[in-house]
Amino acid sequence: MWLPLERPTYSALTSDIDVDLAVVGGGWVGLHVAYLAQRDGAQVAVVEAAEIASGTTGYSTAKLTSQHGFIYDALETRHTVEVAEQYATANVAGIDLVTGLVDELGISCDLTRAPAWAYTLEPTRRDEVASEADAARRLGLPAHLDETIDLPFEIAAAVRFDGQYHLDPVRYLNELAEAFVSAGGTIYEHSRATSVDELRDQSVNISVERISDRGLGHSSVRANQAVVTTLLPLGSLGGYFAKTRPIGAYGIAVRLRNAAPAGMTIQIEPPNWSTRPWLAAGPTGMIVVGNGHQVGKTDDAAYRSDELAAWTHNTFEVETIEHRWFAHDYSTPDLLPYVGYSPTSTAILVATGFRKWGLSNGAAAALMLTDHLAGRENSWAAPFNAGRIGDAKAVGKLVTGGFHVGKEFIAGRLGNDHPTCTHLGCPLHWNAPDSTWDCYCHGSRFDSTGAVLTGPAVNSLKLDTDK
Ligand SMILES: Cc1cc2nc3c(=O)[nH]c(=O)nc-3n(C[C@H](O)[C@H](O)[C@H](O)COP(=O)(O)OP(=O)(O)OC[C@H]3O[C@@H](n4cnc5c(N)ncnc54)[C@H](O)[C@@H]3O)c2cc1C
Ligand code: FES
Missing domain, CATH: 3.50.50.60 (FAD/NAD(P)-binding domain)
Structure with a gap:
């Protein structure tokens, strides 16, 4: 994009x-x-x-922020206060590195300071929002509780981080x-x-x-x-x-009829709509991302991308949709x-x-x-530490993930005519909107000629006929 x-x-x-x-x-x-x-x-x-x-x-939506949805309360509960502190310190150091390099090297990339909100629409989650704001504040992060955000609808509650950034990462x-x-x-x-x-x-x-x-x-x-x-x-x-799962999301870049909201927002419950200004398109440019799912779940890909566009149309006055995409990253069990x-x-x-x-x-x-x-x-x-095995909960998640991959692998062997992934042989699923073959097991993607787009696969597919 x-x-x-x-x-x-x-x-x-x-x-x-x-x-x-x-x-x-x-x-x-x-x-x-x-x-x-x-x-x-x-x-x-x-x-x-x-x-x-x-x-x-x-x-990427390319928000450069230490606000990662809701994470700090979960890190304290799941791990320890010290781990939550180390995560916060690491991410603040990461932000400082990027903003420092922009200054030092004179990089021109639309780096812009803005508040970031993580919000819920569900009144029953207000306590959770307060706990996240408390945890983040205790760790020295610039967190505040809010009841309104920079979007044109009512919310139940939000955590606002001041002084965060967005940029053009490319x-x-x-x-x-x-x-x-x-x-x-x-x-x-x-x-x-x-x-x-x-x-x-x-x-x-x-x-x-x-x-x-x-x-x-x-x-x-x-x-x-x-x-x-x-x-x-x-x-x-x-x-x-x-040890990881490939989780994707849909994105669009739009021009609105009016100025786009200057802040960054993300809804903490699915479909996790996420917004930020898109400065390259001028004051009306905006990026909207969300409606994610595991890579390879392609049966409703076009529908999910259309839902994202429909939410954007219903929430803002959209002039044009300039780009659409689907991309993924990996989550870990802990x-x-x-x-x-x-x-x-x-x-x-x-x-x-x-x-x-x-x-x-x-x-x-x-x-x-x-x-x-x-x-x-x-x-x-x-x-x-990249060599860790993780706690019992993480191991449990790994086992469940292993079952899911095993089922997918066996389905691939039991006579569907899909091509199989060159990584470890799982069946591939045709992603019509993107014209790609996608693997549900570990997220490899191949173009319609069989060339690798994303790993872990490194070898091309041998397709009988081009799609
Ligand atoms: C939809 C979406 C929105 C996101 N929004 C945000 C956000 O707002 N803020 C945020 O902090 N993060 C966000 N992220 C996450 C962030 O974009 C990624 O975590 C980050 O870009 C990962 O960077 P990377 O260098 O690890 O991977 P990549 O950017 O994918 O780089 C990996 C590189 O390795 C190359 N490569 C792959 N295989 C090989 C090989 N075998 N040999 C040689 N080269 C190879 C690839 O071509 C690629 O250039 C988002 C992710 C997604 C999917
Ligand atoms: S089998 Fe691992 S990515 Fe396809």
Whole structure:
């Protein structure tokens, strides 16, 4: 949705290379890690399957906020006050990193300060709203209870966070990438990693397939360390496909007849309508997102996207709908992202599971990862530990998730004629509005010719006939 403006393009990897640090995936997290590590003195190469910032970041609502729906009360209850504090501190640090880089590098990305509201329409949830506001305030966050918000209808109650931000994430990343390259880093686009392996000497070998105007080709990257920031680690790396769920949402970018509300809002109950200004379209531009579901549940995709448009038409005076999209992120069983060393690895690090709040969390992840790489202490990284198994509740969720995938896998073997996913063989579902084949198991998506759009799959489908 965030249209790339004029920007440098980066060539594909055409020969074997050797670097200190390889970053696999040139999205929000990857480019932050690359920039910070290069600044720390490492020789860094980014290997990107498509184009930088073209993954989920390019379809994000892009609120840069420590308000993540309702989370702080749940973190205190589910984990401890200390964990909630570490999460809050990490996300404030992530926001400070981004706003600091905008200043320092002079990045032009419509970064704008605005309040963020998380609201409920249900009077029975007022106590919950008060508890969230209390928990957030205790942690030092700028939270207030409200009974009205910046939208033209009545609500039951809301938590408002002052001094939050929204921005254009693609313009931001394009300029961050240029700063990274100016500092001596290298970016390879159209270069898909197909495997990431730690070798006996604890260096890392990354096999890369390039798709360029010179055709298909294979090269490898040898690195002392690698950070895998591909939204979900590719293939079976670290087993994260089994520990997360791919949750998507629909989005539209509209022009209204009047000025768009200046604040950011999100409804805490489904369909979780989320709004923010869209400054690139002028004062009447607005982005609306919501009505999410697990990737691969495609039977009512067109209906859900239309419901989003209908809510927007019923709530505002809409002049035109300029863009529509569906995108996904991954949730974890215990509300916390996985950031750090992949299990049993001493040279491969990962960051995943941002629950659709990956801008502040993702920038925080980049700080944690570069602290790990440089051997620096980080006082809030512990709960994000990427090797954790989690508490009993998390394990229970993993088991339920495993059942669901098992059922889906067996359904695929019992004679439907859908193509099967090249990740682990689940049946794929045709997503007519997007013309994609989507996997319900772990969220891989393929275009109508069978090319991989999003992993964890790394190999194309072999389709008998094009859809
Ligand atoms: C609808 C929606 C709305 C959201 N709104 C918000 C919001 O308002 N605020 C917020 O904080 N968060 C939001 N998020 C979440 C946020 O956008 C994501 O968490 C964040 O963008 C993830 O960044 P990433 O770098 O991990 O992934 P990506 O941006 O997806 O980057 C991963 C990159 O890796 C590349 N890649 C994949 N596989 C390979 C491979 N094998 N080899 C090489 N490269 C590969 C991809 O092409 C891609 O460029 C939203 C998410 C969704 C889905
Ligand atoms: S994404 Fe894992 S089987 Fe399809």
